[in-house]
Amino acid sequence: MAQLILNHLTKDFGAAKSFGNGRPAVADVSLALRRQAFLALLGPSGCGKTTVLRMIAGFEQPTDGSIFYGDRRLSDAERALPPEKRNMAMVFQSYALWPHMTVAENVGYPLKVRGISGVPWQKLVGEALALVKLTELAERRPSALSGGQRQRVALARCLVTQPDVVLLDEPLANLDQHLRKAMEETFRAFHERSGATMVYVTHDQAEAMALATDVAVMSEGRLLQVAPPAEIYAKPEGRVVGGLIGRGSILRLPVAENGERQLGWPVLREALGSRDAIGSAGARLADVLVRPEHVHRGTDGILMRVMACVFEGERFALDLSLGDGQRLKAFSSVALSEGALVPFVISAGWRL
Numbered sequence: 001m002a003q004l005i006l007n008h009l010t011k012d013f014g015a016a017k018s019f020g021n022g023r024p025a026v027a028d029v030s031l032a033l034r035r036q037a038f039l040a041l042l043g044p045s046g047c048g049k050t051t052v053l054r055m056i057a058g059f060e061q062p063t064d065g066s067i068f069y070g071d072r073r074l075s076d077a078e079r080a081l082p083p084e085k086r087n088m089a090m091v092f093q094s095y096a097l098w099p100h101m102t103v104a105e106n107v108g109y110p111l112k113v114r115g116i117s118g119v120p121w122q123k124l125v126g127e128a129l130a131l132v133k134l135t136e137l138a139e140r141r142p143s144a145l146s147g148g149q150r151q152r153v154a155l156a157r158c159l160v161t162q163p164d165v166v167l168l169d170e171p172l173a174n175l176d177q178h179l180r181k182a183m184e185e186t187f188r189a190f191h192e193r194s195g196a197t198m199v200y201v202t203h204d205q206a207e208a209m210a211l212a213t214d215v216a217v218m219s220e221g222r223l224l225q226v227a228p229p230a231e232i233y234a235k236p237e238g239r240v241v242g243g244l245i246g247r248g249s250i251l252r253l254p255v256a257e258n259g260e261r262q263l264g265w266p267v268l269r270e271a272l273g274s275r276d277a278i279g280s281a282g283a284r285l286a287d288v289l290v291r292p293e294h295v296h297r298g299t300d301g302i303l304m305r306v307m308a309c310v311f312e313g314e315r316f317a318l319d320l321s322l323g324d325g326q327r328l329k330a331f332s333s334v335a336l337s338e339g340a341l342v343p344f345v346i347s348a349g350w351r352l
C-alpha cells in the first residue's frame with residue numbers, strides 16, 4: 001500500500017460562490033498520511049472537510065497544489081485522474097441502495113460493472129458480506145432491512161472492489177448510538193484486514209478518537225494540527241484545537257510564555273492566586289487548557305464556587321466559578337450544593 005500525500009492543496013470556488021467570505025474552501029493543506037492510516041478529519045461546519053475528501057476522490061479538482069498516491073500524481077490544477085481510475089471508494093451519509101436488487105446484487109454491482117461474474121463474483125461478494133456480518137440477509141431486498149443493515153450493505157458495496165483508499169463522509173450520522181458502536185467495530189475490522197488507507201470525516205470527536213490512528217483538525221479551510229488521538233488530546237495546538245478536542249476549559253492565566261507547556265499544581269496555584277500581578281513584568285496572560293478529569297477537590301486547593309452540578313449517570317458534571325468569574329468544568333462522584341464554596345486543586349494544565 002502506498003502513501004497518500006496532499007501537497008499545498010487548495011480549492012477556491014470563487015468569491016461569488018463562497019457566500020462572500022472571500023477565502024478558499026481549502027487553503028494550502030499539506031499532509032502526508034502514513035501508510036495504512038485511519039485519518040479522522042475534524043472541524044467546525046464549513047471548514048472544508050468534505051471538499052478535501054471530494055478532491056481525494058476526484059469529484060473536485062484542486063485550484064492549486066496536488067495529490068499523490070505513492071509516486072502517482074492523482075490531480076493538480078491542470079490535470080485530474082477521473083474517480084474510477086483511482087481505486088478509491090467513498091461512503092456517504094445517505095446510502096443509496098437499488099431497491100429492486102437483493103443485498104448480494106447491490107454489493108456485487110461494482111464488480112459487474114468491471115466485468116467480474118460467476119465464481120469470482122460470488123467469492124468476493126461472500127467475503128464482503130461476511131465482513132459486515134450480512135451473510136444471512138444476502139437474498140433480502142433493502143426495504144426489508146433496518147437503517148444500520150442498509151448502511152452495512154453500502155459499506156460492503158464500497159469494500160467489494162478492494163479499494164486502496166476508503167473515504168467516509170459522516171457515514172454514521174443517521175444511525176443511533178448503539179448502531180454507531182457496532183459500525184465502528186466494522187470499520188475497525190475492515191481497516192485491520194484490508195490495510196487500506198481510510199479518511200473519515202466526522203463531527204463526532206469521540207468517534208474520531210475511538211477509530212483513528214491520526215486526527216487532523218481543520219478550521220476555515222486550513223489544517224491546524226495532525227497527531228495521534230492521545231497526543232492531540234494531551235497537547236493541542238492553540239485555542240481552536242484545544243476547544244474542539246475533548247471536554248475542557250480554557251483559562252486566561254499569568255504563566256511564563258517561554259517555560260514548560262505542561263503545568264503542574266504549584267505553577268497553576270501561583271497563577272490562580274496571583275491575578276493581581278497581571279500586567280506586571282513577567283506575568284503575561286496565556287491560554288491554559290484544563291481537562292475536567294484534572295480538577296479534584298482537595299484541602300490545599302483554591303476556593304471555587306459551584307455554579308451547577310448536573311447528574312450525568314456515572315458522575316456529576318460541575319460548573320465552577322473562579323474568584324474573577326472565569327469558569328471551569330470538573331467532575332465529581334458525589335453531588336455538591338450549588339452556591340457552595342469548595343476548595344479544588346488543578347493537577348495539570350496545558351499552555352495552548
Ligand SMILES: Nc1ncnc2c1ncn2[C@@H]1O[C@H](COP(=O)(O)OP(=O)(O)OP(=O)(O)O)[C@@H](O)[C@H]1O
Binds near residue numbers: 018025043046050
Ligand atoms: N460546490 C461549491 N461551490 C461553492 N462553494 C462551495 C461548494 N462546496 C463547498 N463550498 C463551500 O466551501 C466551504 C467548505 O465546505 P465543505 O462542505 O467542505 O465543509 P465541511 O467542513 O465539510 O462542512 P460540514 O461539516 O458542514 O459538512 C463552505 O464555505 C462551503 O459553502
